[in-house]
Amino acid sequence: FKLAMKTLDAARPFVGAVSVGLCQAAFEQAAKYAKERVQFGKPIASFQLVQAMLADMAMQIEAARLLVYKACWMKDQGLPYSQESAIAKCFASDTAMKVTVDAVQILGGYGYSQEYPVEKYMRDAKIMQIYEGTNQIQRLVIANNILY
Numbered sequence: 001f002k003l004a005m006k007t008l009d010a011a012r013p014f015v016g017a018v019s020v021g022l023c024q025a026a027f028e029q030a031a032k033y034a035k036e037r038v039q040f041g042k043p044i045a046s047f048q049l050v051q052a053m054l055a056d057m058a059m060q061i062e063a064a065r066l067l068v069y070k071a072c073w074m075k076d077q078g079l080p081y082s083q084e085s086a087i088a089k090c091f092a093s094d095t096a097m098k099v100t101v102d103a104v105q106i107l108g109g110y111g112y113s114q115e116y117p118v119e120k121y122m123r124d125a126k127i128m129q130i131y132e133g134t135n136q137i138q139r140l141v142i143a144n145n146i147l148y
Contacts, residue, residue, distance in 0.1 A: 005082075010075065011132045012085040016068040016092035019128045023061045023096050026103035026121040030054065033107050033116070050106060057099045064092040083145035090138035093128035100125040 031054055034045035044050050071088040074081035100122035104111030111118050129135045 008133055009082045009085045012089035012138075013068055013071040013075065015128055015132045016064065016071065016088040019089075019092035019096035019125065020061065020065045020068055022121050022125050022128065023057070023064060023092075023099040026096075026100045026118050026125075027054070027057045027061055029116060029118050029121075030057070030103040030106040033110070037108075044106070053102050053106060057102055060095045060099060064088075064095040067091050083142055086133075086138040086141040086145075089132060090135045090142070093125065094135060096125035096128050097122075 031045070034050050034054065035043050037044045039047075045054075067084070067088040071081055071084040074084050100118060103118040104122055107116055107118055110116050113119065133141070
């Protein structure tokens, strides 16, 4: 059991890193599309609500990236990192889901088409919340590290 738990601890930052990659790719697609898509005679990137969505996406991606870096750094230093591993996986995969959904929203109808990759990123983000321990389990791991 202990070996299985250590294996999961080691794998979770990897899931977080993949999640950050999904976020970054979806964000870049959404930002590019927002600059190109013209509505009411101007690019949708000029609309404040689209700008706010992109700003929120950028902040969330950076936070997720730093949490993954911290978990990996702690592992590399030989420090206990079970909680940081769970936090990084949970936060990054939840962020991937939110960012990819927002990217689909920015692309509108094209967000669901296979013409743009954001629909696949959104599907891929969902599995990140599930494997190597669901995010519900990650929350239990985090709580147990806090309480016991």
